[in-house]
Amino acid sequence: MNLLALETATPVASVAVYRQEQLQVLHSLHSQRTHSVQLGPMIKSALSGAGLQMTDLQGLAVSSGPGSFTGLRIGLAVAKTLGQVLNIPLCGVSTLDALAYRLRFTRGYVCAMLYARKNEVYYALYSCGGGQISRLTPLQAAAPQQVAGELAGYGEEVLCVGDGVLAYGEIFSRVENLVVSGGALNLPGADCIAELGLAMLREGCWSSAFDLMPEYVRLSEAEARLQAQNAGGI
Known part of the structure; x- marks a missing residue:
């Protein structure tokens, strides 16, 4: 299986490409720029290094959290868009599971x-x-x-x-x-996200682009403020 994996839950953005279930390319970058700037070029470079086109992908894996709310949203948005456009299975992998997997x-x-x-x-x-x-x-x-x-x-x-x-x-x-x-x-790393994602795909544990949701674990600041306001108004 040809699989693309993304890890954006931490300050280090990471992209991995597995070709026939073997790691071909792993890119990681810690930068002051946001993952939204980094991720597209990293994906393009990783696929090129693996000798694959976007249409050659057969599965996607992405860190689903917990982690940086902004980082998770960026990674999940990219993965869900690709999953929908390419019509391929998508796996959300816990960032903490990926850390332990090392x-x-x-x-x-x-x-x-x-x-x-x-x-x-x-x-x-x-x-x-x-x-x-x-x-x-x-x-x-x-x-x-x-x-x-x-x-x-x-x-x-x-x-x-x-x-x-x-x-x-x-x-x-x-x-x-x-x-x-x-x-x-x-660092959790997209390589660990990929290997756990491959195991999930073999077991049939995948999601559609519409169903995959982040695992934030706790409320965002905006959600916490709204909940406090609502509680105060009761």
Whole structure:
């Protein structure tokens, strides 16, 4: 299967192309420009590097969140447009699942975290091993102190990964059973989105362009203000 994968939930935009289910091209770019400026040229370059035309694609995978609200909207809008125009299946992959997937050959607990602003992280706990991941908790948002306390309660070693760990590394590094990762492990990456998307496609777990929705986990600032206003008016 020829598949295009997009990851735009973090400040690093990432595009991957798989040809016959083998990684051909992976582009990642951290820039001050928005993903809306970066994404089109990155897709064009990645497809060209893989020797494919847009019409050769047979599937799409995109990070569905949680993450940057603006980044998610950009990636999902592009993926949904391509899915509709090309009439091909579309998979939404959790950004936290993609983070944990990088550590699928480790053994034990992995906590994937993304920086969520407002003194919070998005997070989920996973069991990893043998090339597989299993999500043990829902996708959530909470203060890093609360997350650190929860993870300390497991007693066993937990490997923490993601830019949420980097943002609050001082908090997590103080907890005895937590190991803080570094380097490229902290980026979800379109390659991980692609491989999880391919697995979903094999299982028939895909969405139409109209059905795929983001996993924001919490309300946007505008939605929170509106909800507060409505509650105050009752």
